[in-house]
Amino acid sequence: MEEEKISELKDKLEREKALLEEELSTVGERDIQNPDDWVAAPAEMDTSESDPSEQADAYEAYGENVGILHNLEIRYKNVRSALTRMEEGTYGVCSVCGELIEKERLEANPAADTCVAHKDEEV
Ligand SMILES: [Zn+2]
Structure with missing residues (x-):
């Protein structure tokens, strides 16, 4: 692939990475031990109030955060590994064939690591 194309896709990936980090920080926080990892932020709970429905809401919000974070993290990891492949010069090669x-x-998807034929085998 031409250098020009790669740097264009790299820009896309960098932008997406920044966006994902922003989104991740709304539902979680960076793992202190491993800054590349994110953990869901616990929902803020007012412990002085023991309204069971409020507590249920807080648990529900936390559960949602975990789900959203999980999906964002998958995307985030794909974007980061695509950027790593660019550095290593293995970008744009199908990981299956x-x-x-x-x-x-x-x-359409600069983070893709499989060709169209192996789309469904993407990890
Ligand atoms: Zn393939």
Whole structure:
């Protein structure tokens, strides 16, 4: 792939990474031990109030955060590994068959690590 194309996709990935970090920080916080990892933020609970419905709400909000965070993290990891592959020079190669990934596919999803034929085998 042309350098120009790669740097264009890299820009896309960098922007998406920043966006994901922003979104991640709304539902979670960085793991202190492992700054590349995120943990769901506990819902703020007013412990002086023992209204059971409020507590239930807080638990529910936490559960939602865990779900949202999980999905964001998957995307975040894909974006970061795509950027790593760019650094290593292995970007744009299908991780299943080793063929070059279609340009159209990378334009639609710069974090893709499989070709169209192996789309469903993506990890
Ligand atoms: Zn493939």
